[in-house]
Amino acid sequence: MQAEPPRHPCWPPGVPERIAVPDQTLWQGLAARAQADPDGTGLVFLGRLYSWAQLAGEAERLAGALQGLGIEPGARVVLFMQNCPQYVIGFHAILRAGAVAVPLNPMNKAVELTQYLADADATVVIASSDIAAEVAAAAAGQPSQSSLRHLVVFDLADGLPNDIGAASSQWPDSWRPWLLGRDPRPVSTVLSVHDWDSLVARAPVPRAVPAAGADLAAMPYTSGTTGTPKGCMHSHATMLHNALTAGPWLGQREGDTVLIAVPMFHVTGLVMGMLAAIQWGCRMVVLPRWDARQAARAIEQYEVTHWPNIPTMVIDLLANPDAAGHSLQSLRYIGGGGAPMPAAVAEELRRRTGLSYVEGYGLTETAAPSHTNPRQAVRLGSMGIPYIGVEALVIDLDTLQPLASGEVGEIVVRGPQVFLGYWRQPRATAEAFVDIAGRRFFRTGDLGRVDADGYFHLADRLKRMINASGFKVWPAEVEGILHRHPAVQQACVIASRHPYRGETVKAVVVLQPAYRDRMTPEELVDWARQEMSAYKYPRTIEFADSLPRSATGKVLWRQLQRRQDELDAQQNPGET
Numbered sequence: 001m002q003a004e005p006p007r008h009p010c011w012p013p014g015v016p017e018r019i020a021v022p023d024q025t026l027w028q029g030l031a032a033r034a035q036a037d038p039d040g041t042g043l044v045f046l047g048r049l050y051s052w053a054q055l056a057g058e059a060e061r062l063a064g065a066l067q068g069l070g071i072e073p074g075a076r077v078v079l080f081m082q083n084c085p086q087y088v089i090g091f092h093a094i095l096r097a098g099a100v101a102v103p104l105n106p107m108n109k110a111v112e113l114t115q116y117l118a119d120a121d122a123t124v125v126i127a128s129s130d131i132a133a134e135v136a137a138a139a140a141g142q143p144s145q146s147s148l149r150h151l152v153v154f155d156l157a158d159g160l161p162n163d164i165g166a167a168s169s170q171w172p173d174s175w176r177p178w179l180l181g182r183d184p185r186p187v188s189t190v191l192s193v194h195d196w197d198s199l200v201a202r203a204p205v206p207r208a209v210p211a212a213g214a215d216l217a218a219m220p221y222t223s224g225t226t227g228t229p230k231g232c233m234h235s236h237a238t239m240l241h242n243a244l245t246a247g248p249w250l251g252q253r254e255g256d257t258v259l260i261a262v263p264m265f266h267v268t269g270l271v272m273g274m275l276a277a278i279q280w281g282c283r284m285v286v287l288p289r290w291d292a293r294q295a296a297r298a299i300e301q302y303e304v305t306h307w308p309n310i311p312t313m314v315i316d317l318l319a320n321p322d323a324a325g326h327s328l329q330s331l332r333y334i335g336g337g338g339a340p341m342p343a344a345v346a347e348e349l350r351r352r353t354g355l356s357y358v359e360g361y362g363l364t365e366t367a368a369p370s371h372t373n374p375r376q377a378v379r380l381g382s383m384g385i386p387y388i389g390v391e392a393l394v395i396d397l398d399t400l401q402p403l404a405s406g407e408v409g410e411i412v413v414r415g416p417q418v419f420l421g422y423w424r425q426p427r428a429t430a431e432a433f434v435d436i437a438g439r440r441f442f443r444t445g446d447l448g449r450v451d452a453d454g455y456f457h458l459a460d461r462l463k464r465m466i467n468a469s470g471f472k473v474w475p476a477e478v479e480g481i482l483h484r485h486p487a488v489q490q491a492c493v494i495a496s497r498h499p500y501r502g503e504t505v506k507a508v509v510v511l512q513p514a515y516r517d518r519m520t521p522e523e524l525v526d527w528a529r530q531e532m533s534a535y536k537y538p539r540t541i542e543f544a545d546s547l548p549r550s551a552t553g554k555v556l557w558r559q560l561q562r563r564q565d566e567l568d569a570q571q572n573p574g575e576t
Contacts, residue, residue: 008385008454010377015248018389021416023213025236027095029243029278030056036281043284044302045085046171046179048161055089062093062196064203069124069150069194073098073209076120076219079265080104080113080135081128082288085159086196087264088274090126091218095236098209101218102231103265107533110137111481116221117148120231120423124150126196129183136186136193146190154196155182156288172291179288213237219423220267222364222472229477231423232364239271241417242367245388246276249372250333254281256305257330261287261295261313262470268336271368272308282306292316296323303330310470311341312500314357318348328353333375337361337383338470340502346380360384361456365432365442367417371456383448383456390415393441394450400434403449408459411448412441466495466503471535473505475557478538481531482507485524487515492547494561496540497568507538508560510546 007017033042034056042052071077077094079101081087094101102120104113106128117125117138125135125148132153139148156179161167168176185193217239219231246252258277262269277284285302287294296317298304314334317323334349335358346357360372361383371392373384386392393402394409403409412434419442421429434441447459466473475493482491490510498504507528511519521541528537548556 010374010385010453010455012249012374012376016388019241019244019248021213021237021241021244023237024240025095025211025213025215026217026240026243026275027059027092027211029240029275030059030092033278033281040281041283042278043085043088043286044298045159045286046161046288047164047167048085048159050085055085056092058089058200059092059096060206061200061203062089063096063206065152065194065199066093066097066099066124067206068199068204069192071097071099071123073211074216075099075124076102076122078102078104078117078120078122078125078127080106080108080125080131082106082156083260083264083269083286084128084156084288085286086126086128086154086156088284088286091264091270091274095211095217096206096209098211100216103218103220103270105263105265105533106131107535108134109531109533110134110141111484111531112477112533113138114141115229118142118146119229120219121147123147124152126152126154129153129155129185130178130181132183132193133186136188136191139188139191142190148190149192151186151188151191151193152196152199153185153193157182158197170297171294175288175291211236213240216420218270220265220270220364229474230425230428233420233423234367235420238417238419239275239367240279241389241415242271242369242387243275243279246272247280249388250276250306251375252276252280252282252306252333256280256282256332257285257302258282259285259287259295259298259302259304259307261290261307262309262336267362267364267368268308268310268338290316292320293322296320296326296328299328299330300326305330306333307331309334309336310338311336311345311357312469312502314349315342315345315500318345318352331355333358335360335372336470337369337372338467341380343380356380358384360387361458362387363444365419365444366413366415367419370413370415370417370444373455379453379455381457382451383458385454385456386413387415387417389417391439391441392456393436394448394456395434395436395441400436402436405450405452408447408449411444411446411456412436413444414439414441418442466493466505468498468503468505468535469501473536478505478507478532478536482509482524482528482538484531485527487511487519487524489513490547490555492555492557492560493538494557494564496564497572498539499572504540505536505538506564507541508544508547509541510544516543 034052038053043050217236260273356378362369371383478493495503496506
């Protein structure tokens, strides 16, 4: 039997190195909370309080409605919305019906949605009315044999207090028409469009569905090690592991309050926000979108104890004069990942709250953290140490053998939170894992090293990926959409340094000859803005006569990236 790795010298006192994951479903977490504390407040959404019993009861009714639409165990149901109570209810309703939740980024446009809906082979989409038209447009482009049949629509306003009028004056101007509006239901010739409230009102009690921890629960999308979207198959058990570890590692306990401002379509918001809060009986304070002033007010008003986030949110909050007057003293934990935390911002946070920012590292494939800093021994700028139940190595890219401390190689991990594989992509799944001394490790695709004290550090980009404020942008996907414009002959997407977003998207484009005298970069940027998610479209476009290519004709994107890195360094000489 393989010997267990020794306990890390900075391991938090009292925290177990491993936890036992019970053989149960994620639905059972909400059901148990509703039974134990039915009248307790489970969720707060812009002033409206939801009890645990309300959340579970509405999820039960929606589950019955989904079964009435023909949903069978294992069917994929898409969640397409910003953070809201309906997200929590919809996610658990899908699981209660025995189906698989597919969270999609609500910033996706129809052209982007098309590939996700087809790949997931989804049967039903649950969407907020403000973006439901994108689903209808995407469905119109699906093949006739598509399994997609139903669209369930609700208004975000349905999740608000009845007397929200006066309170809404405190919102950002852009929130009022968006949250208070009631958009017309889209008309579709290929989908049956249903109103959430009408379905739930007549829903039967859902049938019992045999389920176990090993069953497929959710399928968030990532691009893995290439630019092709892939569904990450997570069981109830893989997600439940990291939700349960929030208690001992983050000091989360019943009666605490978690601010969920990171999107729940992302594993950080889904697992370390929503699911962890439910498992530990913590009140969820949900923001529909990020706003520094609203976050600061919520932290003070609801005495938030835990705030998982990305560093740009902390930068925003500390720099916002409207947020400065609100107390942050209730916080006991603040941390996250997705982008570097500037040392000056971390110091200001420590001055304001007495807390160190806890940086971590994880992927969609690992259901959030595989590494994180111990709260009592934070090393700023590092990924931290392997998380509860995780074994991590740095391996040589050629030999695939473990490297010594200080040497740079690919980071690989194994643990109970690692996904089952990529949906219907056995080859990609096989390539994502490597066997080392009889143990199966997931290849993260990131380069890093381990220092002498056992802390991991990211070293370089192995995947061709751009990290814009914590959102993963896959160049191949952006290039594919750019090529739909008749003016674009060739396109190569790279990262450009950005003082706020960390990285931002830049495209180097070769125009078709007919457009070279009548197209501007600004016009192409404007077009891209309409076709892609807000975080994804190129903020700058550079026209070039040609792109550098290898002898086999491949675009040498690394050459363009190095040139951009040098340009960024010249323009920002004080940054490291």
